[in-house]
Amino acid sequence: MRFQFLAIASSMAVCVVSVPKATAQIPFLPQLQAPSSVSNDSDNRVVSGWIYLDGRRLFQIAASRTNFPERSEDIQKKLEKIGQNYFQSPAKTAIKVEVRKVNELPVIYVNDQYLMTVTSEDAGLRQVDISTSANQVAESLQEDLQQAKQERQTQSLINQGKIATGTGVIMVIMSLGLYGWQRRSQKDSSVNPIASQPPRELLNSPISPAANQPITTQLNQQQKKHLQEVKRRLFQLSQAGIWGGGSFFILGLFPYTRGFQVGILNAFQFPLRLGVVCLGIYVAIRLTYALIDRFASTLISSGAFLTPESSARLQLRVSTFSGVTKSITTAIWIGVGFLLALVSLGIDIVPLLAGASLVGVALSLASQNLIKDAINGFLIILEDQYALGDVINVGDVGGLVENLNLRMTQVRDSEGRLITIPNGEIKVVANLSSRWSRADLTVPIAYQANTEEALKLIETVAFEMNQEMQWQRQILEPPQVLGIDQFGDRGLIIRVWIKTQPLKQWDVAREFRRRLKVALDEAGISISVPQQAIWVNDEQSLNFQGNGKTH
Numbered sequence: 095m096r097f098q099f100l101a102i103a104s105s106m107a108v109c110v111v112s113v114p115k116a117t118a119q120i121p122f123l124p125q126l127q128a129p130s131s132v133s134n135d136s137d138n139r140v141v142s143g144w145i146y147l148d149g150r151r152l153f154q155i156a157a158s159r160t161n162f163p164e165r166s167e168d169i170q171k172k173l174e175k176i177g178q179n180y181f182q183s184p185a186k187t188a189i190k191v192e193v194r195k196v197n198e199l200p201v202i203y204v205n206d207q208y209l210m211t212v213t214s215e216d217a218g219l220r221q222v223d224i225s226t227s228a229n230q231v232a233e234s235l236q237e238d239l240q241q242a243k244q245e246r247q248t249q250s251l252i253n254q255g256k257i258a259t260g261t262g263v264i265m266v267i268m269s270l271g272l273y274g275w276q277r278r279s280q281k282d283s284s285v286n287p288i289a290s291q292p293p294r295e296l297l298n299s300p301i302s303p304a305a306n307q308p309i310t311t312q313l314n315q316q317q318k319k320h321l322q323e324v325k326r327r328l329f330q331l332s333q334a335g336i337w338g339g340g341s342f343f344i345l346g347l348f349p350y351t352r353g354f355q356v357g358i359l360n361a362f363q364f365p366l367r368l369g370v371v372c373l374g375i376y377v378a379i380r381l382t383y384a385l386i387d388r389f390a391s392t393l394i395s396s397g398a399f400l401t402p403e404s405s406a407r408l409q410l411r412v413s414t415f416s417g418v419t420k421s422i423t424t425a426i427w428i429g430v431g432f433l434l435a436l437v438s439l440g441i442d443i444v445p446l447l448a449g450a451s452l453v454g455v456a457l458s459l460a461s462q463n464l465i466k467d468a469i470n471g472f473l474i475i476l477e478d479q480y481a482l483g484d485v486i487n488v489g490d491v492g493g494l495v496e497n498l499n500l501r502m503t504q505v506r507d508s509e510g511r512l513i514t515i516p517n518g519e520i521k522v523v524a525n526l527s528s529r530w531s532r533a534d535l536t537v538p539i540a541y542q543a544n545t546e547e548a549l550k551l552i553e554t555v556a557f558e559m560n561q562e563m564q565w566q567r568q569i570l571e572p573p574q575v576l577g578i579d580q581f582g583d584r585g586l587i588i589r590v591w592i593k594t595q596p597l598k599q600w601d602v603a604r605e606f607r608r609r610l611k612v613a614l615d616e617a618g619i620s621i622s623v624p625q626q627a628i629w630v631n632d633e634q635s636l637n638f639q640g641n642g643k644t645h
Contacts, residue, residue, distance in 0.1 A: 140156055140157065141156065141158075141162050142219055145170060147239070148350075149346070149352030150352065153230075154219050156213070172210070173204075179205070180204075181243055181246055189236060190205050191203070191236045192206075199213070200228035202232055212227055212228040245348075254347040254348055258347050317383075320383045320387065324380045327380075367439070368435055374431075374434075375430065375431035383420055386419050390412045390415070410482060410484065411478055413483070414475060414498055417497075417499070467516050467518040471498075471502075480495055480498075480523060482496070483527075484525055484596075485525075485527045486526065488505075488520055488524075491515070526597075530593055530596060531596050531597060532591055533594060533603040534589070534591060535590040535603055538582070538585045539621065540586075541585050541586060543619045547619065549575060549588065551619065552588060555613050557573070559609060567595070568595050569593070570594060570595065574592075576589045584622050584623065584624050592606065
Protein backbone atom coordinates (compact mmCIF):
# COMPACT_ATOMS: atom_id res chain seq x y z
CA MET A 95 0.00 0.00 0.00
CA ARG A 96 2.83 2.40 0.79
CA PHE A 97 4.36 1.65 -2.60
CA GLN A 98 1.07 2.53 -4.25
CA PHE A 99 0.88 5.82 -2.45
CA LEU A 100 4.46 6.64 -3.41
CA ALA A 101 3.71 5.82 -7.04
CA ILE A 102 0.60 7.99 -7.01
CA ALA A 103 2.43 10.82 -5.26
CA SER A 104 5.30 10.67 -7.76
CA SER A 105 2.83 10.70 -10.64
CA MET A 106 1.14 13.75 -9.17
CA ALA A 107 4.54 15.38 -8.74
CA VAL A 108 5.38 14.75 -12.41
CA CYS A 109 2.04 16.25 -13.36
CA VAL A 110 2.66 19.31 -11.25
CA VAL A 111 6.18 19.79 -12.60
CA SER A 112 4.90 19.54 -16.17
CA VAL A 113 2.20 22.16 -15.68
CA PRO A 114 4.36 25.25 -16.34
CA LYS A 115 5.37 23.83 -19.73
CA ALA A 116 1.73 23.20 -20.58
CA THR A 117 0.09 26.55 -20.96
CA ALA A 118 -3.30 25.32 -19.80
CA GLN A 119 -5.49 27.88 -18.13
CA ILE A 120 -7.60 26.81 -15.16
CA PRO A 121 -9.25 29.94 -13.75
CA PHE A 122 -10.56 29.75 -10.22
CA LEU A 123 -14.31 29.56 -9.81
CA PRO A 124 -14.70 32.84 -7.87
CA GLN A 125 -13.15 34.72 -10.79
CA LEU A 126 -15.90 33.69 -13.18
CA GLN A 127 -18.53 36.11 -11.92
CA ALA A 128 -18.94 38.23 -15.00
CA PRO A 129 -20.23 40.74 -15.50
CA SER A 130 -19.69 42.10 -11.99
CA SER A 131 -21.10 45.24 -10.52
CA VAL A 132 -18.84 48.23 -9.89
CA SER A 133 -21.40 50.89 -9.11
CA ASN A 134 -24.61 50.64 -7.11
CA ASP A 135 -26.51 53.19 -9.20
CA SER A 136 -29.73 51.43 -10.21
CA ASP A 137 -30.22 53.41 -13.46
CA ASN A 138 -26.71 53.63 -14.95
CA ARG A 139 -24.97 50.86 -13.11
CA VAL A 140 -21.49 50.12 -14.44
CA VAL A 141 -20.58 46.45 -14.87
CA SER A 142 -17.33 44.82 -15.89
CA GLY A 143 -16.24 41.64 -17.66
CA TRP A 144 -13.29 39.89 -19.28
CA ILE A 145 -12.19 39.66 -22.90
CA TYR A 146 -10.93 36.18 -23.83
CA LEU A 147 -8.59 34.77 -26.43
CA ASP A 148 -8.48 30.97 -26.80
CA GLY A 149 -10.14 30.70 -23.41
CA ARG A 150 -7.44 32.80 -21.77
CA ARG A 151 -8.29 36.06 -20.04
CA LEU A 152 -6.66 39.10 -21.59
CA PHE A 153 -8.05 42.24 -20.01
CA GLN A 154 -11.17 43.69 -18.40
CA ILE A 155 -13.55 46.24 -19.83
CA ALA A 156 -16.37 48.20 -18.23
CA ALA A 157 -19.53 49.89 -19.47
CA SER A 158 -23.04 50.74 -18.40
CA ARG A 159 -25.33 47.81 -17.83
CA THR A 160 -27.26 48.44 -21.02
CA ASN A 161 -24.21 48.98 -23.24
CA PHE A 162 -21.91 46.33 -21.84
CA PRO A 163 -23.21 43.26 -23.76
CA GLU A 164 -22.99 45.05 -27.11
CA ARG A 165 -19.52 46.46 -26.45
CA SER A 166 -18.16 43.17 -25.11
CA GLU A 167 -19.47 41.21 -28.08
CA ASP A 168 -18.10 43.77 -30.55
CA ILE A 169 -14.59 43.73 -29.03
CA GLN A 170 -14.60 39.93 -28.81
CA LYS A 171 -15.54 39.52 -32.48
CA LYS A 172 -12.95 42.03 -33.66
CA LEU A 173 -10.25 40.35 -31.55
CA GLU A 174 -11.13 36.94 -33.00
CA LYS A 175 -10.96 38.32 -36.53
CA ILE A 176 -7.62 39.99 -35.86
CA GLY A 177 -6.32 36.82 -34.27
CA GLN A 178 -7.36 34.62 -37.18
CA ASN A 179 -5.62 36.93 -39.66
CA TYR A 180 -2.50 36.97 -37.53
CA PHE A 181 -2.47 33.21 -36.92
CA GLN A 182 -2.78 32.48 -40.65
CA SER A 183 0.15 34.75 -41.51
CA PRO A 184 3.70 33.38 -41.88
CA ALA A 185 5.45 32.30 -38.68
CA LYS A 186 7.90 35.19 -38.68
CA THR A 187 5.22 37.86 -39.11
CA ALA A 188 5.40 40.35 -36.24
CA ILE A 189 2.39 41.62 -34.32
CA LYS A 190 1.98 45.38 -34.14
CA VAL A 191 -0.18 46.87 -31.37
CA GLU A 192 -0.56 50.66 -31.34
CA VAL A 193 -2.29 53.20 -29.13
CA ARG A 194 -3.54 56.21 -31.09
CA LYS A 195 -5.36 59.34 -30.04
CA VAL A 196 -8.80 59.89 -31.56
CA ASN A 197 -10.92 62.72 -30.16
CA GLU A 198 -8.62 62.89 -27.13
CA LEU A 199 -9.35 59.21 -26.34
CA PRO A 200 -6.80 56.37 -26.65
CA VAL A 201 -7.72 53.90 -29.39
CA ILE A 202 -6.02 50.50 -29.77
CA TYR A 203 -5.11 49.20 -33.26
CA VAL A 204 -3.68 45.75 -33.95
CA ASN A 205 -1.85 45.45 -37.29
CA ASP A 206 -3.64 48.64 -38.38
CA GLN A 207 -7.05 47.14 -37.55
CA TYR A 208 -9.31 48.94 -35.06
CA LEU A 209 -9.97 46.95 -31.88
CA MET A 210 -11.41 49.22 -29.17
CA THR A 211 -11.48 52.62 -27.53
CA VAL A 212 -10.32 52.77 -23.93
CA THR A 213 -12.84 54.63 -21.74
CA SER A 214 -12.68 56.15 -18.30
CA GLU A 215 -14.70 53.20 -16.97
CA ASP A 216 -11.97 50.86 -18.22
CA ALA A 217 -9.30 52.96 -16.52
CA GLY A 218 -11.36 52.98 -13.32
CA LEU A 219 -11.05 49.22 -13.10
CA ARG A 220 -7.24 49.50 -12.92
CA GLN A 221 -7.33 52.72 -10.87
CA VAL A 222 -5.03 54.50 -13.33
CA ASP A 223 -5.49 57.22 -15.96
CA ILE A 224 -6.83 56.45 -19.43
CA SER A 225 -3.46 56.57 -21.23
CA THR A 226 -1.78 54.23 -18.75
CA SER A 227 -4.72 51.85 -18.95
CA ALA A 228 -4.50 51.80 -22.76
CA ASN A 229 -0.76 51.06 -22.66
CA GLN A 230 -1.34 48.20 -20.22
CA VAL A 231 -3.98 46.68 -22.49
CA ALA A 232 -1.66 47.05 -25.52
CA GLU A 233 1.22 45.32 -23.74
CA SER A 234 -1.05 42.47 -22.66
CA LEU A 235 -2.35 42.07 -26.22
CA GLN A 236 1.19 42.04 -27.63
CA GLU A 237 2.33 39.21 -25.35
CA ASP A 238 -0.83 37.12 -25.49
CA LEU A 239 -1.20 37.21 -29.27
CA GLN A 240 2.43 36.15 -29.73
CA GLN A 241 1.94 33.32 -27.22
CA ALA A 242 -1.29 32.21 -28.91
CA LYS A 243 0.45 32.00 -32.28
CA GLN A 244 3.35 30.10 -30.76
CA GLU A 245 0.91 27.55 -29.27
CA ARG A 246 -0.46 26.82 -32.74
CA GLN A 247 2.90 25.77 -34.08
CA THR A 248 3.34 22.07 -34.87
CA GLN A 249 6.11 21.45 -32.36
CA SER A 250 4.15 23.14 -29.58
CA LEU A 251 1.08 21.02 -30.33
CA ILE A 252 3.24 17.88 -30.26
CA ASN A 253 4.65 18.87 -26.87
CA GLN A 254 1.17 19.55 -25.52
CA GLY A 255 0.02 16.19 -26.89
CA LYS A 256 2.81 14.45 -24.99
CA ILE A 257 1.74 16.18 -21.81
CA ALA A 258 -1.91 15.19 -22.46
CA THR A 259 -0.85 11.56 -22.99
CA GLY A 260 1.18 11.57 -19.79
CA THR A 261 -1.73 13.10 -17.93
CA GLY A 262 -4.05 10.37 -19.24
CA VAL A 263 -1.63 7.65 -18.13
CA ILE A 264 -1.35 9.22 -14.69
CA MET A 265 -5.17 9.38 -14.48
CA VAL A 266 -5.46 5.67 -15.29
CA ILE A 267 -2.75 4.73 -12.75
CA MET A 268 -4.29 6.84 -10.01
CA SER A 269 -7.79 5.54 -10.76
CA LEU A 270 -6.67 1.90 -10.71
CA GLY A 271 -4.66 2.46 -7.53
CA LEU A 272 -7.62 4.10 -5.84
CA TYR A 273 -9.93 1.30 -6.99
CA GLY A 274 -7.55 -1.34 -5.64
CA TRP A 275 -7.30 0.49 -2.33
CA GLN A 276 -11.10 0.62 -2.13
CA ARG A 277 -11.41 -3.11 -2.81
CA ARG A 278 -8.84 -3.95 -0.14
CA SER A 279 -10.61 -1.68 2.33
CA GLN A 280 -13.91 -3.42 1.67
CA LYS A 281 -12.25 -6.83 1.94
CA ASP A 282 -10.62 -5.92 5.27
CA SER A 283 -13.98 -4.83 6.67
CA SER A 284 -15.52 -8.20 5.79
CA VAL A 285 -12.61 -10.44 6.90
CA ASN A 286 -14.27 -11.34 10.20
CA PRO A 287 -18.04 -11.27 9.64
CA ILE A 288 -18.58 -13.53 12.66
CA ALA A 289 -17.47 -10.76 14.98
CA SER A 290 -20.42 -8.62 13.93
CA GLN A 291 -22.95 -11.46 14.39
CA PRO A 292 -24.80 -12.12 17.65
CA PRO A 293 -23.96 -15.19 19.72
CA ARG A 294 -25.70 -18.47 18.96
CA GLU A 295 -27.84 -18.33 22.09
CA LEU A 296 -29.21 -14.97 20.94
CA LEU A 297 -30.08 -16.40 17.54
CA ASN A 298 -32.18 -19.05 19.30
CA SER A 299 -33.88 -16.46 21.48
CA PRO A 300 -37.53 -15.61 20.71
CA ILE A 301 -36.55 -11.96 20.85
CA SER A 302 -34.78 -10.45 17.86
CA PRO A 303 -30.96 -10.58 18.07
CA ALA A 304 -30.72 -6.81 17.54
CA ALA A 305 -32.75 -6.24 20.67
CA ASN A 306 -30.51 -8.56 22.70
CA GLN A 307 -27.17 -7.23 21.50
CA PRO A 308 -25.30 -4.98 23.95
CA ILE A 309 -25.76 -1.32 23.19
CA THR A 310 -21.99 -0.93 22.81
CA THR A 311 -21.99 -3.52 20.02
CA GLN A 312 -24.82 -1.74 18.24
CA LEU A 313 -23.09 1.63 18.57
CA ASN A 314 -19.81 0.22 17.27
CA GLN A 315 -21.62 -1.31 14.30
CA GLN A 316 -23.34 2.01 13.58
CA GLN A 317 -20.03 3.86 13.85
CA LYS A 318 -18.42 1.40 11.44
CA LYS A 319 -21.34 1.77 9.05
CA HIS A 320 -21.09 5.57 9.04
CA LEU A 321 -17.33 5.50 8.49
CA GLN A 322 -17.73 3.03 5.62
CA GLU A 323 -20.33 5.32 4.04
CA VAL A 324 -17.97 8.30 4.34
CA LYS A 325 -15.14 6.27 2.77
CA ARG A 326 -17.39 5.16 -0.07
CA ARG A 327 -18.45 8.72 -0.86
CA LEU A 328 -14.88 9.98 -0.66
CA PHE A 329 -13.74 7.20 -3.01
CA GLN A 330 -16.46 8.19 -5.47
CA LEU A 331 -15.51 11.85 -5.17
CA SER A 332 -11.84 11.00 -5.68
CA GLN A 333 -12.60 9.02 -8.85
CA ALA A 334 -14.74 11.87 -10.17
CA GLY A 335 -11.97 14.33 -9.29
CA ILE A 336 -9.31 12.26 -11.04
CA TRP A 337 -11.21 11.85 -14.31
CA GLY A 338 -13.01 15.18 -14.28
CA GLY A 339 -9.96 17.17 -13.22
CA GLY A 340 -7.66 15.35 -15.63
CA SER A 341 -10.01 15.81 -18.57
CA PHE A 342 -10.50 19.43 -17.65
CA PHE A 343 -6.73 19.95 -17.53
CA ILE A 344 -6.25 18.30 -20.93
CA LEU A 345 -8.86 20.64 -22.44
CA GLY A 346 -6.76 23.57 -21.28
CA LEU A 347 -3.61 22.33 -22.97
CA PHE A 348 -4.66 23.17 -26.53
CA PRO A 349 -5.77 26.55 -27.83
CA TYR A 350 -8.54 24.94 -29.89
CA THR A 351 -10.19 23.28 -26.86
CA ARG A 352 -9.44 25.83 -24.19
CA GLY A 353 -12.66 27.64 -24.96
CA PHE A 354 -14.60 24.53 -23.93
CA GLN A 355 -12.77 24.67 -20.62
CA VAL A 356 -14.01 28.16 -19.90
CA GLY A 357 -17.48 27.28 -21.19
CA ILE A 358 -17.69 24.33 -18.81
CA LEU A 359 -16.64 26.50 -15.90
CA ASN A 360 -19.18 29.18 -16.78
CA ALA A 361 -21.97 26.61 -17.28
CA PHE A 362 -21.31 24.39 -14.28
CA GLN A 363 -19.82 26.70 -11.70
CA PHE A 364 -23.05 27.05 -9.68
CA PRO A 365 -24.11 23.37 -9.89
CA LEU A 366 -20.55 22.42 -9.01
CA ARG A 367 -20.55 24.69 -5.98
CA LEU A 368 -23.92 23.35 -4.82
CA GLY A 369 -22.71 19.78 -5.35
CA VAL A 370 -19.57 20.40 -3.30
CA VAL A 371 -21.63 21.98 -0.51
CA CYS A 372 -24.15 19.12 -0.47
CA LEU A 373 -21.46 16.46 -0.50
CA GLY A 374 -19.50 18.24 2.21
CA ILE A 375 -22.57 18.53 4.44
CA TYR A 376 -23.45 14.86 3.85
CA VAL A 377 -19.94 13.73 4.79
CA ALA A 378 -19.98 16.05 7.82
CA ILE A 379 -23.29 14.56 9.00
CA ARG A 380 -21.97 11.02 8.63
CA LEU A 381 -18.76 11.85 10.46
CA THR A 382 -20.78 13.52 13.21
CA TYR A 383 -22.89 10.37 13.56
CA ALA A 384 -19.72 8.28 13.86
CA LEU A 385 -18.30 10.63 16.51
CA ILE A 386 -21.56 10.53 18.48
CA ASP A 387 -21.62 6.73 18.38
CA ARG A 388 -17.96 6.65 19.39
CA PHE A 389 -18.58 8.98 22.33
CA ALA A 390 -21.67 7.01 23.40
CA SER A 391 -19.79 3.71 23.25
CA THR A 392 -16.91 5.16 25.29
CA LEU A 393 -19.36 6.58 27.84
CA ILE A 394 -21.05 3.19 28.30
CA SER A 395 -17.69 1.40 28.55
CA SER A 396 -16.63 3.82 31.28
CA GLY A 397 -19.60 2.62 33.35
CA ALA A 398 -18.41 -0.98 33.48
CA PHE A 399 -17.87 -0.77 37.26
CA LEU A 400 -21.44 0.37 37.91
CA THR A 401 -24.11 -1.91 39.31
CA PRO A 402 -26.01 -3.97 36.73
CA GLU A 403 -29.14 -1.84 37.24
CA SER A 404 -27.25 1.42 36.80
CA SER A 405 -25.31 0.09 33.82
CA ALA A 406 -28.47 -1.07 32.02
CA ARG A 407 -30.14 2.26 32.69
CA LEU A 408 -27.07 4.11 31.44
CA GLN A 409 -27.26 2.17 28.18
CA LEU A 410 -30.89 3.18 27.65
CA ARG A 411 -30.14 6.82 28.41
CA VAL A 412 -27.11 6.92 26.14
CA SER A 413 -29.10 5.32 23.34
CA THR A 414 -31.79 7.98 23.74
CA PHE A 415 -29.29 10.84 23.92
CA SER A 416 -27.51 9.47 20.86
CA GLY A 417 -30.66 9.54 18.74
CA VAL A 418 -31.72 13.01 19.89
CA THR A 419 -28.20 14.43 19.42
CA LYS A 420 -28.06 13.05 15.89
CA SER A 421 -31.36 14.74 15.07
CA ILE A 422 -30.18 18.08 16.45
CA THR A 423 -26.79 17.96 14.70
CA THR A 424 -28.49 16.98 11.43
CA ALA A 425 -30.73 20.04 11.65
CA ILE A 426 -27.71 22.26 12.43
CA TRP A 427 -25.67 20.90 9.52
CA ILE A 428 -28.60 21.30 7.14
CA GLY A 429 -28.95 24.95 8.25
CA VAL A 430 -25.23 25.52 7.74
CA GLY A 431 -25.43 23.86 4.34
CA PHE A 432 -28.35 26.09 3.33
CA LEU A 433 -26.38 29.23 4.24
CA LEU A 434 -23.28 27.96 2.43
CA ALA A 435 -25.40 27.21 -0.64
CA LEU A 436 -26.70 30.79 -0.63
CA VAL A 437 -23.16 32.12 -0.31
CA SER A 438 -21.99 29.89 -3.18
CA LEU A 439 -24.76 31.33 -5.36
CA GLY A 440 -23.54 34.86 -4.63
CA ILE A 441 -26.46 35.79 -2.36
CA ASP A 442 -25.72 38.14 0.52
CA ILE A 443 -26.84 36.37 3.69
CA VAL A 444 -26.24 39.30 6.06
CA PRO A 445 -29.77 40.73 5.56
CA LEU A 446 -31.11 37.20 5.88
CA LEU A 447 -29.36 36.71 9.21
CA ALA A 448 -30.49 40.13 10.37
CA GLY A 449 -34.12 39.25 9.64
CA ALA A 450 -33.82 35.79 11.16
CA SER A 451 -34.63 37.15 14.63
CA LEU A 452 -37.90 38.63 13.42
CA VAL A 453 -38.76 35.42 11.63
CA GLY A 454 -37.94 33.50 14.82
CA VAL A 455 -40.30 35.66 16.86
CA ALA A 456 -43.07 35.15 14.31
CA LEU A 457 -42.52 31.40 14.24
CA SER A 458 -42.45 31.21 18.03
CA LEU A 459 -45.83 32.91 18.23
CA ALA A 460 -47.30 30.66 15.56
CA SER A 461 -45.72 27.46 16.91
CA GLN A 462 -46.30 27.62 20.64
CA ASN A 463 -47.36 23.96 20.79
CA LEU A 464 -44.15 22.87 19.06
CA ILE A 465 -42.07 24.91 21.51
CA LYS A 466 -44.01 23.39 24.40
CA ASP A 467 -43.40 19.91 23.02
CA ALA A 468 -39.67 20.61 22.59
CA ILE A 469 -39.24 21.97 26.12
CA ASN A 470 -41.14 19.09 27.68
CA GLY A 471 -39.19 16.59 25.54
CA PHE A 472 -35.92 18.11 26.68
CA LEU A 473 -36.98 17.80 30.33
CA ILE A 474 -38.10 14.19 29.81
CA ILE A 475 -34.66 13.28 28.46
CA LEU A 476 -32.74 15.38 30.99
CA GLU A 477 -34.63 14.02 34.01
CA ASP A 478 -34.59 10.45 32.67
CA GLN A 479 -38.35 10.07 33.03
CA TYR A 480 -38.14 7.33 30.41
CA ALA A 481 -35.91 6.31 27.51
CA LEU A 482 -35.90 4.17 24.41
CA GLY A 483 -36.79 0.58 25.31
CA ASP A 484 -38.84 1.47 28.40
CA VAL A 485 -42.46 0.41 28.85
CA ILE A 486 -44.62 3.33 29.93
CA ASN A 487 -48.25 4.20 30.57
CA VAL A 488 -49.49 7.66 29.67
CA GLY A 489 -53.13 8.13 30.52
CA ASP A 490 -55.16 5.43 28.82
CA VAL A 491 -52.39 4.32 26.46
CA GLY A 492 -49.10 2.56 27.00
CA GLY A 493 -46.50 0.37 25.43
CA LEU A 494 -42.83 0.03 24.51
CA VAL A 495 -41.06 3.30 23.68
CA GLU A 496 -39.78 2.92 20.10
CA ASN A 497 -39.00 6.54 19.25
CA LEU A 498 -38.27 9.55 21.41
CA ASN A 499 -37.26 13.02 20.28
CA LEU A 500 -37.84 16.57 21.39
CA ARG A 501 -41.27 16.77 19.76
CA MET A 502 -42.99 13.44 20.34
CA THR A 503 -42.91 9.99 21.89
CA GLN A 504 -43.97 6.88 19.97
CA VAL A 505 -44.99 3.71 21.81
CA ARG A 506 -46.03 0.29 20.53
CA ASP A 507 -48.86 -1.31 22.51
CA SER A 508 -49.60 -5.01 23.02
CA GLU A 509 -51.78 -5.11 19.90
CA GLY A 510 -48.97 -3.80 17.72
CA ARG A 511 -50.40 -0.30 17.30
CA LEU A 512 -47.92 2.56 17.07
CA ILE A 513 -49.20 5.38 19.24
CA THR A 514 -47.78 8.90 18.83
CA ILE A 515 -47.96 11.20 21.85
CA PRO A 516 -46.86 14.88 21.65
CA ASN A 517 -44.47 15.54 24.51
CA GLY A 518 -46.43 18.62 25.52
CA GLU A 519 -49.46 16.43 26.29
CA ILE A 520 -47.58 14.19 28.74
CA LYS A 521 -48.50 15.28 32.27
CA VAL A 522 -48.16 12.07 34.25
CA VAL A 523 -46.20 9.04 33.04
CA ALA A 524 -45.78 5.63 34.64
CA ASN A 525 -42.48 3.93 33.82
CA LEU A 526 -42.79 0.16 34.23
CA SER A 527 -39.14 -0.63 33.53
CA SER A 528 -36.98 2.02 35.20
CA ARG A 529 -33.95 0.28 36.73
CA TRP A 530 -36.03 -2.69 37.96
CA SER A 531 -39.52 -4.13 37.71
CA ARG A 532 -41.83 -6.16 39.90
CA ALA A 533 -44.20 -9.03 39.24
CA ASP A 534 -47.23 -8.39 41.48
CA LEU A 535 -49.11 -11.69 41.77
CA THR A 536 -52.36 -12.51 43.54
CA VAL A 537 -53.13 -16.18 44.15
CA PRO A 538 -56.76 -17.06 45.07
CA ILE A 539 -57.07 -20.08 47.39
CA ALA A 540 -60.33 -21.75 48.43
CA TYR A 541 -61.58 -21.06 51.96
CA GLN A 542 -61.61 -24.78 52.66
CA ALA A 543 -57.88 -25.17 51.89
CA ASN A 544 -55.17 -25.46 54.53
CA THR A 545 -53.77 -21.93 54.68
CA GLU A 546 -50.40 -22.79 56.17
CA GLU A 547 -49.83 -25.55 53.65
CA ALA A 548 -50.75 -23.24 50.76
CA LEU A 549 -48.38 -20.49 51.95
CA LYS A 550 -45.52 -22.96 52.38
CA LEU A 551 -46.15 -24.43 48.94
CA ILE A 552 -46.09 -20.99 47.30
CA GLU A 553 -42.81 -20.17 49.07
CA THR A 554 -41.29 -23.47 47.93
CA VAL A 555 -42.26 -22.88 44.29
CA ALA A 556 -40.86 -19.34 44.36
CA PHE A 557 -37.61 -20.50 46.05
CA GLU A 558 -37.00 -23.34 43.58
CA MET A 559 -37.62 -21.03 40.64
CA ASN A 560 -35.17 -18.48 42.03
CA GLN A 561 -32.48 -21.17 42.32
CA GLU A 562 -32.49 -22.04 38.62
CA MET A 563 -29.79 -20.29 36.57
CA GLN A 564 -32.17 -19.29 33.80
CA TRP A 565 -34.45 -17.38 36.16
CA GLN A 566 -31.82 -16.36 38.68
CA ARG A 567 -30.48 -13.85 36.11
CA GLN A 568 -33.91 -12.27 35.78
CA ILE A 569 -34.94 -12.29 39.45
CA LEU A 570 -33.02 -9.66 41.43
CA GLU A 571 -34.12 -10.56 44.98
CA PRO A 572 -35.68 -13.59 46.70
CA PRO A 573 -39.45 -13.61 46.07
CA GLN A 574 -41.61 -12.29 48.90
CA VAL A 575 -44.81 -14.10 49.91
CA LEU A 576 -46.61 -11.31 51.76
CA GLY A 577 -49.40 -13.52 53.07
CA ILE A 578 -53.16 -13.30 52.92
CA ASP A 579 -53.92 -9.95 51.35
CA GLN A 580 -57.73 -10.00 51.58
CA PHE A 581 -60.88 -12.09 51.82
CA GLY A 582 -62.68 -11.98 48.50
CA ASP A 583 -65.55 -13.60 46.67
CA ARG A 584 -62.99 -15.87 45.04
CA GLY A 585 -61.53 -17.01 48.35
CA LEU A 586 -58.36 -16.14 50.19
CA ILE A 587 -56.14 -13.78 48.16
CA ILE A 588 -52.41 -14.36 48.75
CA ARG A 589 -50.06 -11.70 47.37
CA VAL A 590 -46.56 -12.47 46.04
CA TRP A 591 -43.90 -9.92 45.00
CA ILE A 592 -40.98 -10.84 42.73
CA LYS A 593 -38.41 -8.16 41.92
CA THR A 594 -37.02 -8.64 38.40
CA GLN A 595 -34.85 -7.12 35.75
CA PRO A 596 -36.57 -4.36 33.73
CA LEU A 597 -39.21 -5.74 31.34
CA LYS A 598 -38.84 -9.29 32.75
CA GLN A 599 -41.76 -9.16 35.18
CA TRP A 600 -44.21 -10.63 32.67
CA ASP A 601 -41.96 -13.57 31.75
CA VAL A 602 -41.31 -14.35 35.40
CA ALA A 603 -45.00 -14.04 36.31
CA ARG A 604 -46.09 -16.43 33.54
CA GLU A 605 -43.56 -19.08 34.53
CA PHE A 606 -44.42 -18.74 38.23
CA ARG A 607 -48.14 -19.16 37.56
CA ARG A 608 -47.48 -22.29 35.48
CA ARG A 609 -45.32 -23.89 38.18
CA LEU A 610 -47.72 -22.92 40.94
CA LYS A 611 -50.70 -24.46 39.12
CA VAL A 612 -48.84 -27.75 38.75
CA ALA A 613 -47.78 -27.75 42.42
CA LEU A 614 -51.28 -26.91 43.68
CA ASP A 615 -52.82 -29.70 41.64
CA GLU A 616 -50.30 -32.20 43.00
CA ALA A 617 -50.98 -31.04 46.58
CA GLY A 618 -54.74 -31.21 46.10
CA ILE A 619 -55.24 -27.53 46.81
CA SER A 620 -57.84 -26.00 44.54
CA ILE A 621 -57.80 -22.51 43.14
CA SER A 622 -61.11 -20.98 44.05
CA VAL A 623 -63.63 -19.55 41.63
CA PRO A 624 -66.09 -16.72 42.27
CA GLN A 625 -68.85 -18.07 44.55
CA GLN A 626 -71.82 -16.82 46.55
CA ALA A 627 -73.61 -18.49 49.47
CA ILE A 628 -77.38 -17.93 50.13
CA TRP A 629 -78.70 -18.59 53.68
CA VAL A 630 -82.46 -19.21 54.15
CA ASN A 631 -84.31 -18.91 57.53
CA ASP A 632 -86.20 -22.25 57.98
CA GLU A 633 -89.02 -20.83 60.23
CA GLN A 634 -89.88 -18.07 57.76
CA SER A 635 -89.83 -20.63 54.92
CA LEU A 636 -92.29 -22.96 56.77
CA ASN A 637 -94.65 -20.11 57.57
CA PHE A 638 -94.59 -19.09 53.92
CA GLN A 639 -95.43 -22.66 52.84
CA GLY A 640 -98.26 -22.97 55.48
CA ASN A 641 -99.87 -19.74 54.40
CA GLY A 642 -99.84 -21.02 50.88
CA LYS A 643 -101.76 -24.19 51.83
CA THR A 644 -104.57 -22.31 53.64
CA HIS A 645 -105.41 -20.54 50.49
